[in-house]
Amino acid sequence: VTFFVDPxxxxxxxxxxxxxVLAGLGELIMERSGLLNVGVEGMMAVAAAGAFxxxxxxxxxxxxxxxxxxxxxxxxxxxxxxxxxxxxxQLTVGLSIFVLGTGLASxxxxxxxxxxxxxxxTRTLPSLAIPGLAGLPFxxxxxxxxxxxxxxxxxLVPALAGSLVLTPLGLRLRAAGENPRALDTVGVxxxxxxxxxxxxxxxxxxxxxxxxxxxxxGAYSDGMIGGRGWLALMVVIFGRWQPGxxxxxxxxxxxxxxLQFKLALVTKAIPPQVLLMLPYVVAIVVLVRLYRGAxxxxxxxxxxxxxxxx
Amino acid sequence: MTAAARRRLADATKYIVAGAVAAxxxxxxxxxxxxxxxxxxxxxxWSSLGTAGGFAQTLNKMxxxxxxxxxxxxxxxxxxxxxxxxxxxxxxxxxxTGVALALERTATPALAVLVVAVGVIGGGLFxxxxxxxxxxxxxxxIFVTVMLNFVAAFLTEYxxxxxxNDVMAGEAITRLIPDAATLPMLSVRAGSHVGIxxxxxxxxxxxLLIERTRWGFEVRALGDNARAARVAGIPTARITFAVLIAxxxxxGLAGAIEVTALHHRLILGLTPGYGVMAILIAVLxxxxxxxILVVSFAMAVLLVGSDSLQRSIGxxxxxxxxxxxxxxxxxxxxxxxxxxxxx
Numbered sequence: 001v002t003f004f005v006d007p008x009x010x011x012x013x014x015x016x017x018x019x020x021v022l023a024g025l026g027e028l029i030m031e032r033s034g035l036l037n038v039g040v041e042g043m044m045a046v047a048a049a050g051a052f053x054x055x056x057x058x059x060x061x062x063x064x065x066x067x068x069x070x071x072x073x074x075x076x077x078x079x080x081x082x083x084x085x086x087x088x089x090q091l092t093v094g095l096s097i098f099v100l101g102t103g104l105a106s107x108x109x110x111x112x113x114x115x116x117x118x119x120x121x122t123r124t125l126p127s128l129a130i131p132g133l134a135g136l137p138f139x140x141x142x143x144x145x146x147x148x149x150x151x152x153x154x155x156l157v158p159a160l161a162g163s164l165v166l167t168p169l170g171l172r173l174r175a176a177g178e179n180p181r182a183l184d185t186v187g188v189x190x191x192x193x194x195x196x197x198x199x200x201x202x203x204x205x206x207x208x209x210x211x212x213x214x215x216x217x218g219a220y221s222d223g224m225i226g227g228r229g230w231l232a233l234m235v236v237i238f239g240r241w242q243p244g245x246x247x248x249x250x251x252x253x254x255x256x257x258x259l260q261f262k263l264a265l266v267t268k269a270i271p272p273q274v275l276l277m278l279p280y281v282v283a284i285v286v287l288v289r290l291y292r293g294a295x296x297x298x299x300x301x302x303x304x305x306x307x308x309x310x
Numbered sequence: 311m312t313a314a315a316r317r318r319l320a321d322a323t324k325y326i327v328a329g330a331v332a333a334x335x336x337x338x339x340x341x342x343x344x345x346x347x348x349x350x351x352x353x354x355x356w357s358s359l360g361t362a363g364g365f366a367q368t369l370n371k372m373x374x375x376x377x378x379x380x381x382x383x384x385x386x387x388x389x390x391x392x393x394x395x396x397x398x399x400x401x402x403x404x405x406x407t408g409v410a411l412a413l414e415r416t417a418t419p420a421l422a423v424l425v426v427a428v429g430v431i432g433g434g435l436f437x438x439x440x441x442x443x444x445x446x447x448x449x450x451x452i453f454v455t456v457m458l459n460f461v462a463a464f465l466t467e468y469x470x471x472x473x474x475n476d477v478m479a480g481e482a483i484t485r486l487i488p489d490a491a492t493l494p495m496l497s498v499r500a501g502s503h504v505g506i507x508x509x510x511x512x513x514x515x516x517x518l519l520i521e522r523t524r525w526g527f528e529v530r531a532l533g534d535n536a537r538a539a540r541v542a543g544i545p546t547a548r549i550t551f552a553v554l555i556a557x558x559x560x561x562g563l564a565g566a567i568e569v570t571a572l573h574h575r576l577i578l579g580l581t582p583g584y585g586v587m588a589i590l591i592a593v594l595x596x597x598x599x600x601x602i603l604v605v606s607f608a609m610a611v612l613l614v615g616s617d618s619l620q621r622s623i624g625x626x627x628x629x630x631x632x633x634x635x636x637x638x639x640x641x642x643x644x645x646x647x648x649x650x651x652x653x
Contacts, residue, residue: 038452082639086646091391092593096638099586103631110626111342222628230456273468280457284439287449287457 007141009262014142014150017247017254019044019211021153023232024239024246025160026204030076031236032164033197034177034190035083036301038094040205041229042101043075047209049105052220053112055122055213065210072206073199075101080198084191087303098229106222125149125215147215149207154247156204161243173197177297180304190304208232231283237290241297256282328640332633339632345623357618358611364618366502370572372610373505374399374581377564378588379606380509380516383597385451385557387520388549389533394440394455395561395585397462398433402562403569404462404469405432407576410487410569411474421490426566433562434555436462441554445547451554459585463578470578482578493571503571510603512560517599519556529553561585583631590638609634 003009023040030037037043047068055064079097082088113120125147133144164170172193175183180190208228213220231253239246260278263270337347357364378395385392392398406429413421440454467482469475474484496502520526528549531539540546568580591609595601612630619625 078639082642082646086643088642088646093639093642095391095393095589096593096635096642099590099631100635100639102583102586103628103635106628107339107626107632110628111339114624227456227460230453234453271468271472273464273472277461277464280460283457284443284454287453288443288447291448291450 003262004259006262007138009258010142011145012258012261013251013255014146014154015216015254016257017250018146018150018153018215019208019228020232020235020250020253021157021247022149022211023205023208023229024235024250025153025156025243026072026076026201026208027232028201028236028239028241028243028246029160029173029197029204030201031300032177032241032297033173033194034180034297034299034302034304035080035194035198035201036090036094037076037079037097037198037201037205038091038233039075039079039097039101039229040232041225041227042098042105043072043202043205044101044209044212044225044229045105046075046101046108047071047206048213048224049108049220051210052122052213053108056120059122061125061214064214065207068206068210069203070206072202072204072209074202076198076202076205077195080195083303084194087305090301090303109220109222119219119221121219122213124218149211149215157243157247164243174297176304177299180299184304184306194304205229205232227280227283234283234287234290237294237296238286240294252286253279253283324641324644327644328637331640332637335636336629336633339625339629340619340623343623343625345619345625350619350623353618353622354615355611358614362497362500364614366497366500367614367617368607368610369496369502369506371613372606373503373509373567373571374564374584375587375591375606375609375613376506376509376603377512377560377567378584379591379595379602380512380599381557381560381564382585382588382592383595383599383602384516384520384529384560385553386592386597387533388529388553389536390444390550390554390557391452391589392437392440392455392554392557392561393452393585393589394437394458394558395564395588396581396583397455397459397585398436398558398561399565399568399581399584400462400466401436401558402429402433402565403576403580404466404565405429405562406566406569407469407474407484407487410491411485413491414488418490421488422493422570425487425491425570426493426563429566429569430559430563433565434559436562437554437558438551441551441558444554445550466576466580467578470576474576476575483573484576486575487569491570492574493567495571503567505567505571508563508567512563513599513603516560520599525549525552561588582627587631587634590634593638594641 023044027037027040050071051064051068054067075097079093082093083090127145127147130144134140164174172183172188176190176193184190212224235246235249238249256279260275264272264275340347340350358368359365381395382392406425409428410425418424439458440451443449443454444451470482470484476483476485493504496504520529528544531544532546532549536546569576587609591602591605595605612633616625616630620627
């Protein structure tokens with residue numbers, strides 16, 4: 001039993017959960033406003049490449065993260081442009097952005113780096129021990145010696161949950177996803193809200209993409225997002241569009257990933273590729289239960305046409 | 311001008327706009343890479359269409375793109391998105407290679423036919439997972455197919471580096487399959503194989519199935535309005551299951567052909583994202599076999615042309631993916647403008 005609740009394992013779980021939480025919350029904000037964004041994987045890829053290249057050129061983690069945020073916002077606004085102004089199929093546009101992002105990330109990297117035999121690397125985000133708390137037994141290791149983005153991701157969960165329920169803006173955002181016409185009737189511009197949600201959501205997704213090269217690997221490789229963008233979408237459904245439950249979903253997926261790392265270290269009997277499959281197989285198993293009773297925002301994926309009849 | 315003619319003209323404009331956007335983006339990237347735009351475009355067209363060898367390359371690339379496009383297109387006609395064509399290509403390739411290697415020492419008649427058939431079954435079975443989950447558990451097929459892509463890729467990595475590895479090669483590739491399991495070349499000198507004819511035949515088969523059979527009618531009914539189809543007594547769960555299997559089988563065929571006709575072995579990286587391109591091809595081809603046929607040819611030209619620029623000015627292979635996505639986004643843009651503001 002101690003093998004499965006080992007503090008180092010749980011610490012790794014939180015480290016790997018952060019990108020899922022960040023991207024999941026970003027997607028959650030967009031979906032709550034009625035925008036379905038299936039391009040998360042591609043957006044995270046561009047953000048990862050952008051962040052890494054900026055880090056390599058400037059050496060500043062802040063500038064690198066900012067680049068990723070800008071990239072995330074740009075692609076999310078592109079999706080919103082099609083979804084809001086052009087009333088396109090959000091699924092089709094989202095998939096196109098997924099492809100565009102996947103290609104663009106690799107293209108950017110190759111154009112800047114070229115073909116090299118040595119993979120360039122950068123330093124990564126340092127872990128930040130919280131004074132007074134880091135010394136705690138068990139929790140100190142698991143929770144309070146993480147990097148800054150893990151703390152940010154964890155703090156964003158209650159912040160977003162609170163603002164969705166308690167603030168007027170949160171109410172409007174939810175209304176944009178549930179009943180945009182009602183919102184329009186009381187004089188709130190649905191389009192502005194959805195563009196706003198896309199910008200904020202895109203920023204978080206961008207940050208999630210930056211997380212992998214900046215906080216984990218210190219390097220970029222094609223396909224490094226490894227399906228985490230798609231997992232972020234599942235995390236939102238898992239969480240029933242609630243930030244708190246989305247965090248639980250992110251922790252679940254991150255736990256299987258961390259467990260797979262640990263198993264790879266202790267056993268040689270199972271081929272590493274079989275272990276690497278584990279998170280994806282678990283995701284499919286989770287999916288089977290995921291849809292029971294899931295109720296997405298009622299206007300999710302639907303363009304709002306002011307002139308259309310009821 | 312009649313309404314039909316006007317629509318056709320608008321369609322043509324749409325693709326010209328999309329092509330122009332991609333061409334401008336291409337020029338931008340080529341300039342960034344320090345190449346000369348005009349000569350780059352000349353070598354782009356020359357390498358893919360101008361020589362027998364280049365044209366053969368284009369046909370070889372068109373084969374998996376056409377089959378993949380058909381795979382996505384068939385599922386889309388029933389209202390589903392199969393994002394897992396890459397995984398199903400691997401599944402087909404793995405199944406085909408497995409049989410070919412297992413029967414290496416036995417003189418099996420028509421081994422190649424058997425091997426390709428097993429590849430088709432492999433792709434179909436792999437897609438049966440999202441098919442069953444969608445049909446009877448209402449699990450979104452997009453997520454399942456995406457996750458299975460990773461599973462298939464890791465399985466391929468395991469097989470090509472582990473049990474089936476060609477020890478002499480020092481790469482993630484398997485041993486060569488026996489000659490009896492390979493498909494013939496179309497032209498040995500140009501280097502084209504018969505796969506393109508198989509793919510073209512499948513385009514015809516898909517058209518017949520979807521447009522001219524009762525089953526196809528039920529598939530279309532499901533895609534047009536799932537609720538109405540159910541009310542009308544169409545067995546929607548069974549159709550869903552079958553259509554995703556058919557989709558996977560087409561992808562599996564593509565994988566089997568890549569193994570038996572092109573590489574003669576299973577390699578890691580067998581599909582450099584054909585499945586992802588297939589999504590775009592199906593969208594651009596409006597999920598119709600004829601449309602998919604035309605678009606997959608154009609995309610094959612784009613791939614082979616970009617490939618030559620990779621050799622001459624170092625244009626990364628991923629550039630082709632970006633151009634393709636830009637073309638789709640441009641077409642969607644023009645399409646949407648037309649529906650938002652009817653003249």
